[in-house]
Amino acid sequence: MSQIPHTSAERPVPTSADVARLAGVSRATVSYVLNGTSAVRISEATRIRVREAADELGYIPHAAARSLRSGSSRxxxxxxxxxxxxxxxxxxxxxxxxxxxxxxxxxxxxxxxxxxxxxxxxxxxxxxxxxxxxxxxxxxxxxxxxxxxxxxxxxxxxxxxxxxxxxxxxxMDHRQVGLCAGAHLLERGRRRIGVVVPREPGLEMFSQPRLAGVRAAVEGSGATVEPLALSYDEESAAALAERWPALGLDAVFAYNDEYAMLLMRALQDRGIDIPGECAVMGADDLLLGRLLRPRLSTVQLDMxxxxxxxxxxxxxxxxxxxxxxxxxxMAARAIPRESTQPGRRAPAHT
Incomplete structure (x- = not known):
């Protein structure tokens, strides 16, 4: 009965000593080159030879060991x-x-x-x-x-x-985003402004300062601000659009372009004219917002x-x-487009 010869299932793991032998240098030189040490002068030819030897052997420096030696890592x-x-x-x-x-x-x-x-x-x-x-x-x-x-x-x-x-x-002061949006909507003659506050957990660290910024922008103008809870899904947007006439709003800053596009489509499906009855504004200046009809006004963030x-x-x-x-x-500035053009007032609802 023939015997299957036993072979090692794993190749030996290459070490820095193997790299040093193949490159014809010391282990210290290998360490200096592969750890990116600049304090020791090593010729470019030697550096190339060490890297080529490491590549040929498949040698990978041990990050944990390097961290122990230096007290930190890269x-x-x-x-x-x-x-x-x-x-x-x-x-x-x-x-x-x-x-x-x-x-x-x-x-x-x-x-x-x-x-x-x-x-x-x-x-x-x-x-x-x-x-x-x-x-x-x-x-x-x-x-x-x-x-x-x-x-x-x-x-x-x-x-x-x-x-x-x-x-x-x-x-990164997100109040500036709300300030830009609020000031722009005021300039366009809007006086009852809704502000989308996403329901998604964690976004309050951005949405609450943006809401505060809109409130600061309209302070003393006679305009009002209405927070609007909205989830990022079509059902939530449709439900908000359904009760929109009762809210009597003539503008909305929808947190960012994605929420703005979601809500604008729901409002249009409900028969609400954008921007005639309601101006819509987003933030982030996404390309997709420029492809909508009407084109989406936004707050551009220069980061x-x-x-x-x-x-x-x-x-x-x-x-x-x-x-x-x-x-x-981050700096913020309003980019006016068609979705916030001055329009007729929303009809009064009783």
């Missing part, structure tokens, strides 16, 4: 947002991650659903990232930032209207680029002892 941790983000933010996040990769950082998104801010900070610290950029997820506290600092995190950057002690701040944020991360990682910086990340 990992930038991005807490995952617990709420859906729109196309504008998705484009920004993608650009930011590509820019970080060009700086040789590894980007890791961490889901923190169900964790308190301080619990999340402890979980992030266990991974020993070199930077934490709070673009979503739990909002960091001063205590959480101190914990991250003690664990070796060199750059902590938060996103929000107010800075947090000990962190670099990206200011800092992902490249600029990546450069901030790199600068702070290299000089972590500097004073916390504050950067305005």
């Amino acid at each position: 990992m930038v941790l991005l807490p995952a947002s617990p709420v859906p983000v729109g196309p504008l933010y998705s484009r920004f996040f993608n650009e930011f991650q590509w820019a970080l990769r060009r700086f040789d950082y590894t980007v890791v998104q961490y889901g923190s659903l169900g964790l308190s801010p301080d619990e999340a900070a402890r979980a992030w610290a266990e991974l020993r990232p070199v930077a934490v950029v709070g673009l979503g997820g739990p909002q960091l506290t001063a205590a959480g930032i101190q914990l991250l600092r003690r664990s070796g995190v060199k750059a902590v950057i938060t996103l929000g209207p107010e800075p947090v002690a000990g962190a670099h701040a990206l200011a 800092a680029t992902g490249q600029q944020l990546a450069e901030l991360v790199e600068r702070v990682v290299r000089d972590p002892g500097g004073e916390p910086e504050r950067h305005d990340m």
Whole structure:
């Protein structure tokens, strides 16, 4: 009876020593090249030879071991947002991650659903990232930032209207969005303004400041503001459109372009003339809004680029002892189109 020869099911895992032998250099040189160390002068020819040897052997540096040696890693941790983000933010996040990769950082998104801010900070610290950029997820506290600092995190950057002690701040004041929308609708002669407040959990961190901005814009004008709860589905929009005549509104700022398009279609299906009886305004300036009839007026958000944020991360990682910086990340301006043209007043309803 023939015997099947026994072979190893796994190939040996290549080590840095194997790379060094193949490239004809020391293990220290391999470490310097593959860890991106710039403090040691190594010729470009040697760097190429080491990388080619690593590729040939399939050698991957051990990130955890590197972190233990250096006290930190090249990992930038991005807490995952617990709420859906729109196309504008998705484009920004993608650009930011590509820019970080060009700086040789590894980007890791961490889901923190169900964790308190301080619990999340402890979980992030266990991974020993070199930077934490709070673009979503739990909002960091001063205590959480101190914990991250003690664990070796060199750059902590938060996103929000107010800075947090000990962190670099990206200011994103969504009141400005509501202020632009409210001022534009007032200029167009609208005096009873509805403001969509999405029912989706987590969006209140954006919708409430936008609502406050509209209220601030109309203060002292005699105009009124009516919050309108709306879910992002056709049934909710149809139900709101059904009771629209009783509301007596002549304009609506619909939180963003997506909710605006959803509601505008429901209002048109109900026979309500846009903009004759009701002006509709969104935010984010999505291309699809320009393709509607009437074309959708919007608030355009001019945001800092992902490249600029990546450069901030790199600068702070290299000089972590500097004073916390504050950067305005967003500016807003109204883009008038057909959906908010001056129109006749909505008929009175009894």
